Amino acid sequence: MSGTIKVGLIGYGFAGSAFHAPIITSVPGLELTKVVERRSDKSKERYPWVEVVRDARDLYADDAIDLVVVTTPSTDHYAFVKDALLAGKHVVVEKPFTPSSAEADELIALAKKQGKVLTVYHNRRFDGDFLTLREILDQDLLGEVKEAEFHWDGFAPVLRSTNWREGSEPGTGVFYDLGVHFLDQAVKLFGIPATISGDIRKQRGGEAHDYFDVTLQYGSGLKVRLKSSKFVRESFPRYSLHGTKGSFVKYGVDPQEAALIAGTQPSAVRNWGKEPKELWGKINASVGGLHVEGVIETIAGSYVDYYRNVMEHINGQAELEVKPEEARLAIQLIELALQSSDEGRALPVPFAEAAPIA
Template identity: 65%
Template sequence: MEKQLNVGLIGYGFAGRVLHAPVITSIPGLNLKKVVERRSDYSKERYPWVEVVRSANDLYIDPEIDVIVITTPSTNHVEFVRDALSNGKHVVVEKPFTATTEEADELIELAKERNRVLSVFHNRRWDGDFMTIREIIKNGLIGKVKECEVHWDSFNPIALSTNWREKSGIGTGVLYDLGVHLFDQALCLFGVPNTISADVQIQREGAKAHDYFDLTLGYDHHLKVTLKSSRIVRTKGPRYILHGDKGSFIKFGLDPQEQALIDGRSPANSKNWGREPEELWGSFETTAGGLNVKGAIETIPGAYQDYYQNIYDHITGTADLAVKPEEARMNIRLIELAIESHKLGKVLPVSI
């Protein structure tokens, strides 16, 4: 019988309720044992076996809790991660990891001192479209990539939200909310860039935090990576555009997993989890064997459950950690450099 790990979840807002609990409970080796909810018992409606507690300290002092998952706003991740690690727990924390690289460095060092696993929930590595692009590049389907453009746009022209992401201050705004995903994907595909230049703005009426960015990452071998996000895009273009020396790949649409989770489905109760309809498959044009080839590439089914399966496998000693805290820390460093590049109005070298 496989070893079971007990999980404590801090926070049952959107992230905890939609992105974490349904995925955690789809992994046979993980048992969602306790949930911290300050003023409600909503988690028991879907997971009647869980114990709802009012304080994170109830997780820290419970010797049966092996892993603590932190889904609070990133502006207070440090306190919860520090306390969980200090009490001997393995930790999964929502992205963005922290607001600053100094905070990330502190937590990484503490995890090493306590010999505990620390990982950041960069679930977008398991988006089907991104997984497909990794295979396209790995197999050289469009040759050596020379240009990559990634968008995350929406239409919300007036800022009315009271969400933490929309408030002023460090650790807020679209760079931390969405940009961190795009940085992580760029690093996974192409590694750490040599340079970064950024245009970061507040565009919308009533906005207090930056809500637009246009970033350029410079690499060797004439590779240029552009990352963009805007809240005033009513007619959406492609999400991914890749051009290589043998061809191109263009992909529209968002991975379907988050919407499926919002709709109450999970990897445990959905037969075709993460599978995209054919009309959303990406289009490509390339050359193979002297022949010009044009068509669609079936999107690999997305698999957020693989993140938590890896957490289980790593803690039980059968796999390397898929999302290392040092990688998540580099995403925060790039956000800092992007903000600095915008303020200075120039291209900056990427320093780790």
């Protein structure tokens, strides 16, 4: 197909209103047409041209809708994605893909059978700091990386939230919510690990895990640690990488999230995703026989590029950036890490040869 792609959005809660609708409406060629809201018409206040409907079946029955975007709680992803694919729609689903890799397998097979595009919103591949890390590694500025650590911490020692993420259903908790991004990023940077070990806990007494400390070990000797805690008042670096030529350390979080939550429209900002200089990462390395110590300007992040890629792929103009098999791999690694945490031992990653890395 070619031309304008009409989009139907299922859900206008936090994810739908902050992380999807503003991005979709910033991509020329995508047209947000219908929004499923159960009890309100909030989307119409910001996007007055959209039609608000109460049931997702209204999207499935509309032949004009080309792409369905699922932003419901992850506990419901499987059902909504399956129904959208069966209705002949392309699908974007919010991360995590599904609570289980078995469900992911079924949906991938269904998408292929239907001849439809299926992808998962791993938008953190389009964070400026991650894009900068990829470029640093591509240019071999650190040499062979031997150790890396990713942190997603905060200070919220008292559990107050009562939303679905804090519940006991499959697919809830911080490891599915945030850890899935780090696992996806680690695999994109370094490949599939040989072993994984997890320490995943409920530190605040809730029903869902709120802490993870996961280690990926590689045959090259590389060790990657992924960590999140709600008891960190003094921040660690977001990313720290150490290699045979030197180190790179980066504090701070990509500014796109805060801007979107504040209601900013990406298409209305000239320097969208550009990070202030005080947050640029520090490098201390040997480059071309010289000792270099300084900062590296962070590449501007762009979640808009995620949806632009989806549009171009549907139109046959680009390879899909976030393949469903890659999103399934992140769920498989989550399952292994949870098993490792339960058993108190490192586990081999048995599907290292089965899951492709783009």
